[in-house]
Amino acid sequence: MKKFSILMLSFLALAAVMSCDDTDSEEFSLDTNSSGEIVLSPEINTFEVTETNGADLAERFSWNRITFETPVQIDYQLEMDLESGDFSSPAVLGANNSTNAAVTYNALNDAALGLGAEPGSANNFKLRVKATTASAAVNPVFSNEVTAVITPFEAYPFKPLYFVGAATEPGWNNGDGNGETNPALYVDINDVNKHYYTGYFNADAFKILSNLGMWQPQYGERNGAVGVNDGAGNDPNVFSAPTAGYYDFTIDVTGVTNDSEGSSSFSMVPNTTAAAAPTFTSIAIIGAATPNGWNDPDTDLTQSTFDPHKWVGRDIVLIAGEMKIRAENDWTNSWGDATSAYAGQGNNNNDPNITVKAGTYDIFFNDLDGSFLLIPQE
Template sequence: MKKLTLLFIAFIAILSFTACTEDDDFTFTAKPDPDGIAFMNQTANTYTLRAPNTDNLAERFVWNEVDFGVQTPVNYELQGAGKEAFSNYSVLGDVTENNLAVTVGDMLELANEAGLDNDPETDAPNSGNIYFRVRAYVGTDAANVVEQTSDILSVSVTLPESSEGIELKRELYLVGDATAAGWNNNNNNTPIFRDGENDDIYYFDGRFAGGDGVEGFKLLESLGNWQPQWGINDGIATSSAILDDDPQAFPVADDAYYSFTIDVADGTYSFESINVTDAPTYMSIGIIGDATPGAWDADTDMTQSTFNPHIWYATNFVLTDGEFKFRANDAWDNNWGNASEALSGKAGLGSSDNMPAIPGTYNIWFNDLDGRYILIPQISE
């Protein structure tokens, strides 16, 4: 009986060993996904690339998940190239998620490889295309890697040519259903007014159309591009470049006038209702001075916002060497000026000072509630 028991135990051990051996030899065979891999995000018509914005988020590329039929994570490699042939390319990231953020700096490097630059003195173009593709793969041993690669995505970019004497600074434009532009990123969006001395602080006193069902507003750094965008996250003002995701909109409770201030350096902001019932509404406001087409003889009328009668603007306005001021109703009864040559600041009502002009072409915005103005250089592209 003892011999039979020992034989039975030995038989079970052999079966167990054989089963373990067979389990160890069992392998999964990876095979391409019949649905392939493709980009899913909608890109902008063109991306404006400026060196001061190197660290800003330009685009978040998104693609579909790939199923190779194996129980192992799939890796995704986002590649960029200056030439469509992809004979030379850069790996912008290798992730297991199906998305990856690309910065302005990443795109500038690819634009350089494409032979683009922003120097008006060279023959090189300042606009053209750069290219992206994504590779999905499993396996680490080159002989056993199974992979699929997407079609090549062509992206249009522009490097604005700098003009001597004009400094390009960060602009912030209003967008959202509480603003004049709505949720349109290129609809003559109203800029907010940068401080004349601190480039990180911005102001805006004006109407926001809040109320039930209104999401609010965000801030964009360049017209026509959703990235970078500024909003809030956990009560702090922040941008998509910082979050690696889109922030929430600033909420607006009522259709009313508010004073909005934001410091983008430390993420602080204030948003408080203001009473403007005693503020005058002007029939016209113009730009006058020897730096303007009418010199000191006649002002050039600005356009009044239909959304907010206290906001005025002039597009592609040419300033020459000289000075300028703002004045209302084609008369000197109400005029604004200061002695600063900054591209933005606060002009004083009734001030005897004139603003020195930096020659160039600008979009000029003026707020008659607080005298703030901003000159946005329009560089030929």
């Protein structure tokens, strides 16, 4: 009798295992939940990420629960991949043991950019749910795949700074009365707090602004370093050019607040070669990203009347692609840098093309050192 009981228990255990094997392949689908939220189905859903909606809920994805005859915790993972992908390295939008995942626009944006999507363009993706248990012996169960079209947003990586003051081209016009045409400083693409500028200055004072048309935030000298009034403090002192001429000006605003100079610094060093540098009669952009492509005519930049080595193009519409900066509609002197889509420094020595993103830009260029800066315009 005892042997019989043991045999019966063994058969029951085996039957339980076989029962699990029969049910763990049950399929499930993404479906609407009882509160009537938007269905993510095989129909295409469109999401556009903007500068302001990142923290908003984009979608609450839901699915039905699967069960095994033997009670076990099931974990669900919402995965996303490119339409052409195979989910071998998916982005994970949510992971829990519930049957829904609330996904923000920021989460969609990070996932899309991480998968190589082009900012500002509609990109096709597919999503699925993966269900797993703690047991490696149980194979994952996958939902059907659904499609989403996502237009990701990429924030501008730099914080532009602009000159104002009698030592500089706009005088003490903060941009409000001159169409916001104050010259921009160039940026160190490896450190967004560092800016530099080689150019002509009058023998006078100047300050630095971060928002054209507004007097704050305003940067200047304080305690031998850099100070700021962000609108809730006191104005710093002016920077000064002791005599008229060309200077190399650098500024590092690391850690600067109303109450602290942080680890900031600035320097104003006379440039001994710029005054004798050759000048050009035209500087322009050319390339697939520009209005006329690689064909003539080039898209000309405007030469400064204050400093002939400074050039700017306002509200230039570019498409995603490559471009280069060149002088006199010829390739004898040309500049490029593939490091960033927005800023760089060419060497005028068979430089690589500049790969830009689609948008409308103000483009600044300095032919003394090959520096360029693209600032998106609304």
